[in-house]
Amino acid sequence: MVQTPVVPRWSEEAAEIYANYTIYHQSCGVEQNVFGDPSGAGQPRSDKLIQALRGGCALPLKGRLLDIGCGIGSFLSAWSRLIPGWSLCGSEVSENCRARVESIPGVENFYTCDVNEIPDSFDVISLIHVLEHIPSPLDFLQRVRRKLKPDGLLVVQVPDCEQNVVMLLVADHCSHFSPPLLAALVEGAGFEVLHATNSWVAKEISVVARGVAGPARTGSVAFPESESVHVFEGWKRLNEIVAKIEPLKQRADFGLFGTAIAATWLDAQTGAAARFFVDEDRNRVGRTHMGRPILAPADLPPRATVFVALPQPAAGQVAVRLARLPLGLNVVVP
DSSP: OEEOOOOHHHHHHHHHHHHTOOTTGGGTTOOOEEOOSTTOOOEEHHHHHHHHHHHHSOOOSSOEEEEETOTTTHHHHHHHHHSTTOEEEEEOSSSTTHHHHHTSTTEEEEEOSOGGGSOSOEEEEEEESOGGGOSSHHHHHHHHHTTEEEEEEEEEEEEBTTTOGGGGGOTTOOEEBOHHHHHHHHHHTTEEEEEEESSSSTTEEEEEEEEOSSSOOOSOOOOOHHHHHHHHTHHHHHHHHHHHHGGGTTSTTEEEEOSSHHHHHHHHHTTSOOSEEEOSOTTTTTSEETTEEEEOGGGSOTTOEEEEOSOTTHHHHHHHHHHTSTTOOEEEOO
16 A cells, blocks of 8 residues: 555654644634535535435444544544444543543543453444554544444545645645545455545545445455556656745745645645635635734735645635626646
């Protein structure tokens, strides 16, 4: 599979990141909105995933859910609101968010132990943006599988590094996936994959699987080689993006659309040339990013140059919306 080398330096830097990490700091702790429809309407990521899951799978009215890597409890909170009546549990590596998670209606336990030590079994186990941080994901999934009830569901969501190549740059991510690569890994860990798609949430892969009866599998996973090569060659596409933005950075009123990883990286590559950032997420507009203002599209300077730091097709949809504004903008997409 495609991995960042898990060497001591990587482990040390990842530990430093986790020790100083503030979840959703750009939006004051509010879960990020995800965008994917041409209208530009945003929706909390957990809500969108749960709605898609309910549309694609038959969930019982009541059951037990374990959210591993639950953070501040965004997924648990959305599940409690959208599917009330379930018993909910969260798991994290530290006690930092215990009080906040335990305050969510329906939460019965919060664990900071290894997954093997979590008692009982569950109807659904979720790993929302967890697996990309795990150095040995096959072994981890095999341990998670032992905590699922017969016919229980595993729900995994990770960044789609095929669609969004900038995710290859995230310093604390060591495993990088496309839909076929993630599906192969989950199957290799002893699951039957029911859904493996990047259409439920834009720029992200969602996999739903059911545990297969019998002992855990051992050995290696047969990853599709062409997929591995394609994801790895995302580095070439990153270089192409840098080359495209280079001539723009000297323009007056040059800005970057986005306030997440891609825009932050491109700002560094251009020597902090952006005069402003642009975002459609109301939770971020009016704040600052990297010391510069975050503007709503309607507040952009006339005739500004805006580079859309998003993958396609999202970048094209944003460009269409910006072109409708009576500002004469020069919008450039990757």
